[in-house]
Amino acid sequence: MPKERKLSRREFPDSKKEGDSRIGKEEVKHLAWLARMKLSNKEIDAFSQQLSQILQYFRKIDEVDTEGIEPTYHVLDLTNVFRKDEPRTFPAEEVLRNVPEKKGRYVKAPRMG
Amino acid sequence: MAMAKAKKKERMTRVMRRDEEKGKDGEPEVIIGLEVHVQLTNLKTKLFCSCSTDYRGAEPNTHVCPICMGEPGTLPVVNEGAIEDAIMVALALGSSISRRTLFSRKNYFYPDMPKNFQISQYDKAGGVPFATGGSVSIGGGKKVRIRRIQIEEDPGRLVYEGTIDSSPYILVDYNRAGLPLIEIVTEPDMESPKEARMFLQNLRSILEHLGVFDESLQGAMRCDANISIKGGKRVEIKNISSFKDVERALSFEITRQKGLLSRGLRVGMETRHWDDLRRITVSLRVKEEEQDYRYFPEPDLVPITISEGLIAKVKACMPILPSERKRLFIDKYGIPPQTAEVLVGSKALADFFEECIKLKADPLPLANWLTGDLKALLNEMEIEIWESKVTPAHMAELVSLVKDGILSGKMAKEVLKEVVATGRMPRKIVEEKGLRAIASMESLKEIVERVFSENPEAVKDALRQEKAVHFLIGQVMKATKGSADPLMANEAVRRRLQEIASSVSA
Amino acid sequence: MDSFHSYYPLPSRLSVSDLCDAIRRGSIKAEDYMASTLDRIRRVEEKVHAFITIVEESTLLERAREIDRRVRDGKGFLGALAGIPIAVKDLICTKGLRTTCGSRILEGYIPTYNATVIERLEEQGAIILGKTNMDEFAMGSSTEFSYFGPTRNPWDLSRVPGGSSGGSAAAVAALEAPMALGSDTGGSIRCPASFCSVVGLKPTYGLVSRFGLIAYANSLEQIGPMTRTVEDCALLFSHMVGRDPLDSTSVEPPKTVFFSKKDDAMDLVGLKVGIPKEFFGEGIQESVAKTVRKALEKLESLGAQCEETTIPSIQYALPAYYIIAMSEASSNLARYDGLRYGLRVPDRGYGWNTIFAENRRLGFGPEVKRRIILGTYALSAGYFDKYYLKAQKIRTILRMEFQRAFKRFDVLAGPSMPILPFKIGEKVGNPLEMYMCDVDTVPANLTGLPALSLPCGFRNGLPVGIQFMAQAFQEGLIFRVAYALEKSLDLREEPRL
Numbered sequence A: 001m002p003k004e005r006k007l008s009r010r011e012f013p014d015s016k017k018e019g020d021s022r023i024g025k026e027e028v029k030h031l032a033w034l035a036r037m038k039l040s041n042k043e044i045d046a047f048s049q050q051l052s053q054i055l056q057y058f059r060k061i062d063e064v065d066t067e068g069i070e071p072t073y074h075v076l077d078l079t080n081v082f083r084k085d086e087p088r089t090f091p092a093e094e095v096l097r098n099v100p101e102k103k104g105r106y107v108k109a110p111r112m113g
Numbered sequence B: 001m002a003m004a005k006a007k008k009k010e011r012m013t014r015v016m017r018r019d020e021e022k023g024k025d026g027e028p029e030v031i032i033g034l035e036v037h038v039q040l041t042n043l044k045t046k047l048f049c050s051c052s053t054d055y056r057g058a059e060p061n062t063h064v065c066p067i068c069m070g071e072p073g074t075l076p077v078v079n080e081g082a083i084e085d086a087i088m089v090a091l092a093l094g095s096s097i098s099r100r101t102l103f104s105r106k107n108y109f110y111p112d113m114p115k116n117f118q119i120s121q122y123d124k125a126g127g128v129p130f131a132t133g134g135s136v137s138i139g140g141g142k143k144v145r146i147r148r149i150q151i152e153e154d155p156g157r158l159v160y161e162g163t164i165d166s167s168p169y170i171l172v173d174y175n176r177a178g179l180p181l182i183e184i185v186t187e188p189d190m191e192s193p194k195e196a197r198m199f200l201q202n203l204r205s206i207l208e209h210l211g212v213f214d215e216s217l218q219g220a221m222r223c224d225a226n227i228s229i230k231g232g233k234r235v236e237i238k239n240i241s242s243f244k245d246v247e248r249a250l251s252f253e254i255t256r257q258k259g260l261l262s263r264g265l266r267v268g269m270e271t272r273h274w275d276d277l278r279r280i281t282v283s284l285r286v287k288e289e290e291q292d293y294r295y296f297p298e299p300d301l302v303p304i305t306i307s308e309g310l311i312a313k314v315k316a317c318m319p320i321l322p323s324e325r326k327r328l329f330i331d332k333y334g335i336p337p338q339t340a341e342v343l344v345g346s347k348a349l350a351d352f353f354e355e356c357i358k359l360k361a362d363p364l365p366l367a368n369w370l371t372g373d374l375k376a377l378l379n380e381m382e383i384e385i386w387e388s389k390v391t392p393a394h395m396a397e398l399v400s401l402v403k404d405g406i407l408s409g410k411m412a413k414e415v416l417k418e419v420v421a422t423g424r425m426p427r428k429i430v431e432e433k434g435l436r437a438i439a440s441m442e443s444l445k446e447i448v449e450r451v452f453s454e455n456p457e458a459v460k461d462a463l464r465q466e467k468a469v470h471f472l473i474g475q476v477m478k479a480t481k482g483s484a485d486p487l488m489a490n491e492a493v494r495r496r497l498q499e500i501a502s503s504v505s506a
Numbered sequence C: 001m002d003s004f005h006s007y008y009p010l011p012s013r014l015s016v017s018d019l020c021d022a023i024r025r026g027s028i029k030a031e032d033y034m035a036s037t038l039d040r041i042r043r044v045e046e047k048v049h050a051f052i053t054i055v056e057e058s059t060l061l062e063r064a065r066e067i068d069r070r071v072r073d074g075k076g077f078l079g080a081l082a083g084i085p086i087a088v089k090d091l092i093c094t095k096g097l098r099t100t101c102g103s104r105i106l107e108g109y110i111p112t113y114n115a116t117v118i119e120r121l122e123e124q125g126a127i128i129l130g131k132t133n134m135d136e137f138a139m140g141s142s143t144e145f146s147y148f149g150p151t152r153n154p155w156d157l158s159r160v161p162g163g164s165s166g167g168s169a170a171a172v173a174a175l176e177a178p179m180a181l182g183s184d185t186g187g188s189i190r191c192p193a194s195f196c197s198v199v200g201l202k203p204t205y206g207l208v209s210r211f212g213l214i215a216y217a218n219s220l221e222q223i224g225p226m227t228r229t230v231e232d233c234a235l236l237f238s239h240m241v242g243r244d245p246l247d248s249t250s251v252e253p254p255k256t257v258f259f260s261k262k263d264d265a266m267d268l269v270g271l272k273v274g275i276p277k278e279f280f281g282e283g284i285q286e287s288v289a290k291t292v293r294k295a296l297e298k299l300e301s302l303g304a305q306c307e308e309t310t311i312p313s314i315q316y317a318l319p320a321y322y323i324i325a326m327s328e329a330s331s332n333l334a335r336y337d338g339l340r341y342g343l344r345v346p347d348r349g350y351g352w353n354t355i356f357a358e359n360r361r362l363g364f365g366p367e368v369k370r371r372i373i374l375g376t377y378a379l380s381a382g383y384f385d386k387y388y389l390k391a392q393k394i395r396t397i398l399r400m401e402f403q404r405a406f407k408r409f410d411v412l413a414g415p416s417m418p419i420l421p422f423k424i425g426e427k428v429g430n431p432l433e434m435y436m437c438d439v440d441t442v443p444a445n446l447t448g449l450p451a452l453s454l455p456c457g458f459r460n461g462l463p464v465g466i467q468f469m470a471q472a473f474q475e476g477l478i479f480r481v482a483y484a485l486e487k488s489l490d491l492r493e494e495p496r497l
């Protein structure tokens, strides 16, 4: 049973120094937990190595001076796109057909925890 | 200038009350902050899809579509009504509205979230909340400051078999998923469960007056409460679904935490769940650090700009707010401020009051009945006024029966109980119980005649001295076996004496 | 054309526009064309593996017959694409037709609605042939990362078709379909178009509705057409565009996005073509560079003026692209938890956290997991500014540099891919090396600009593509330039299958 991980990033035993973009195995595990993905030990080993290499490459962007530059979250200059408050019905049965586990009309989820 | 002044005044009030309530070493004993989630119940469709919001009483998962079920490939489109509602709320709370705002994704996994992220708003990570600042007064000159107001989507509803921690599975109903919510986050300005309840109640009344929220809909206002007790860490209580429960949950939590602290145990950071059936809080998770929600601007939605023009347009159509209404009740009907405050604490009650006035009820006694006896009766039954059988016609009639002397105050209380229980009209109850014969002005007159003829000496004295008047009133009361209204008996006696006096002088 | 059968199997080589005319005139029956398409699929699909799902033969033939009935009776609406089969990348939702995204997690997922582009194309009479193979959730440049196995390059079955829209490109190249839909987040249309020698367009962001496109990276991607000719590409594209009330980021197309064959189409006199030297930078294979330069010379012979230029920040485009794409993906893919659709392992008494983690362990392949983890990292507290925000700022710089370039040039050109199609298995073990393939394509996604890959020759029997970029909404201009070059290059090779 995985519990909410209690390690903060500062506490990772294989945590890194500033400027180093290695991802240790503990951190891979923590990130996988945040993303709710179980990984095998083999995957954790491989990812730790591969992701560190990729991150090292990503750090190339550190070279760019972005002082005073606004981010581009949208390339389009659109604002205020709205929808009228008018109801329309959708055949809900069709949506329910894809649900793997149901109880009556409810979607059945695993228990808490 | 005016703003700065108001802010200064606000700070002053805060300092003053802090001085009154703080513990021995100057720190408040309890600090409470709330995150209130309010469904915008005036909207017909969900926040990002065209599904109907009219889901209450419907079968599970009938008000769903690919968008609110988070099916792959679907995209959100903002319901324009939500923006107008949010502007109104921000204006009513005195918050400052962001001229340019956008939606952010709050990423976390939970079975009630169809996409495992919630489209919300945020003040960091590129986000801009809808509005910031503002306040709600909670009586006694105290104000609770608002940190921010944001628009977001409601998650689905989880149903447990038994309790949350023992249910062998969770059933999910997505009818509620995607409903338009406004989240109102307060500063930690409340210092008791009662203050938290007052805040919610007054906020509710404001939202009701704005017409964006219908308090009669179950679960339409829910909140999470953050509470810190001196000597402990902050604990968050989730799943509080009424303003009565906020007081219960916080009181429970204070007792629990004080118990721990008094036994020398520590109260750590924790998230707890309010179980409204068992009326206890249960631990959801112990958190050592802030949960990492990985906010970022929602790429499927474009920014929203809010022009001065739009704000002015909304402002022009703003309905009357509780504060203005309170002033009106004081000025127009002569209601004392405290009573007026209670009346406008619920839009339903204030509306009820005005409906009774339309039926020619006397405002002052009416207000006292509504905020006194009726409110107490409803509280006892744990129902709201709209859930009761009482209508304005009942109350107007009751008030006029008392005014006309047909009912004494004491008897009227009994009649009101009957009204609340059965919904029958007061006059009917009076007739059926034969109450009328004993206490009407007419019957009082007969009794006064009899007492006067039996006590001719006292009548003579009474024309000169006050003491004898009181004797006669006492005799009348005795004759009615106490069922007459003392005021009415008083009036009847004095009226008869006046008649005698004027006939003598003539 | 009296009898279709006398031309068999040539009709599979007809251009879409010629085919449209023939079907409308009744000189080719839609049913016959469909039958020949199915026959072609039967013969080559086993080698190429372009499709994940193919629609029932009887359904396809019935739909074609319905078109023929309308032609015969002269009744009912005949759309502009009446009777033309189309292959659809398996991340575009098709109501009632399985849509897997190349993933085990959606192996049995049947959408309850049609993507807006599907609605539009079906309204024009196009017939969906099937769903094409792709890298899982469009994450890849080789179509090797598909749960359903790799697609092979029709020009050399030992090589990759490119990705992630490799199935669509291979289907068109192998004459299994006259046209196809792909999606392009960082080059996923242009890469396989280049590797398979077909025409592929990544439209200006916002022109084609994304409603029904299963999201990988929302702010970067567009659905686009993949065809054998520029004219077909423009034709298909013209029926895909349009503002969609279901997509807040969609816009109404201006006239400049459309193309029509004009008499003077071959004349490129006065056209200014910028050649950013960064496109010929580190990592480009000499054979590719040579082929593209030859095509550029051809362009000059048509009257265009080519001039080298520089867009310095292109060197940062690739890391910025991957940071943004992975971040958005980590959030987009969170919904696959097994509750509402998709793979669901039995609970066996475990809580939802465990079951979600287990569903996702089984459901996602390694590349998807890598990207989700990196995206989660880039968005997490303390790293947001350093990665996601910084990347979005670089995007702004890149946009400014492109804007500056377009003050001097009408179009920009360069290779679509820096390398020739590589061997299957060659790069799967080295993710970073695989990412590097996208170096020339990602700038168009970061800037939202239109970009088209046109076949421009072969090296060692392997296709090479040239890429044209233009200002937003200048698809019409790109089509004109590409059309002229296409005609003048006159490539007539076909894969031998």
Ligand SMILES: [Zn+2]
Residues within 6 Å of the ligand: B046, B049, B050, B051, B063, B064, B065, B066, B067, B068, B069, B178
């Ligand atoms: Zn919906």
